[in-house]
Amino acid sequence: MFKFTGTIKVIQDTQRISDKFQKREFVVTDTTSMYPQDILFQATQDKCTLLDQFQANDNVEVSFNLRGREWTSPQGEVKYFNTIEAWRIEKQGQSQGSGIPSSGPSAMDMGAAPLPGTAAGSDDDDDLPF
Numbered sequence: 001m002f003k004f005t006g007t008i009k010v011i012q013d014t015q016r017i018s019d020k021f022q023k024r025e026f027v028v029t030d031t032t033s034m035y036p037q038d039i040l041f042q043a044t045q046d047k048c049t050l051l052d053q054f055q056a057n058d059n060v061e062v063s064f065n066l067r068g069r070e071w072t073s074p075q076g077e078v079k080y081f082n083t084i085e086a087w088r089i090e091k092q093g094q095s096q097g098s099g100i101p102s103s104g105p106s107a108m109d110m111g112a113a114p115l116p117g118t119a120a121g122s123d124d125d126d127d128l129p130f
Contacts, residue, residue, distance in 0.1 A: 005061045005092060006030040009038060014048045024048040026086075028062055041086040050089050059092035 006028040014024040023044045030037045041062055043050055054060065067083040 001063060001065060003061055003063050004028060004030065004039060006032075006039070006059070008054055008056055008058045008060055010056065011051050011054065021045070022048055024051055026051055026054075028060060039084065041084045043086045043089075047087055050086075054089065054091075061090045061092060062086050063088035063090075 008026060009029045010027040012025045014022055016022045021044070023042050024047075025040060025042045027038050027040050030039065041064060064084050064086045067085050069081055069083075071079050071081060073079065
């Protein structure tokens with residue numbers, strides 16, 4: 001799980017791809033660096049409605065998963081695609097928002113979160129050698 005903060009630039013309408021799949025794309029701009037980046041996210045299925053409460057120029061924090069897949073063309077050429085799939089969107093500065101409760105790494109921190117009971121500095125006395 002990753003998080004990204006920025007300003008909403010564009011929110012597209014929901015696209016119904018098939019009877020069982022729908023998606024909604026939106027762009028968030030990161031303006032914290034010298035070279036602003038426009039990042040395309042997608043929300044799928046029931047997460048499409050999360051965007052109903054937002055509009056362009058809202059400052060948000062997006063929680064997302066990075067997805068990848070392989071595709072072989074009819075000519076046999078193999079290509080790879082990435083998708084940035086949003087599952088939670090919060091207005092900047094809110095403690096409660098849409099989607100699943102916040103936890104895990106933040107601000108694009110790709111480090112592993114400690115497992116329960118294995119937090120660094122734990123005072124547990126155990127006899128395990130590791």
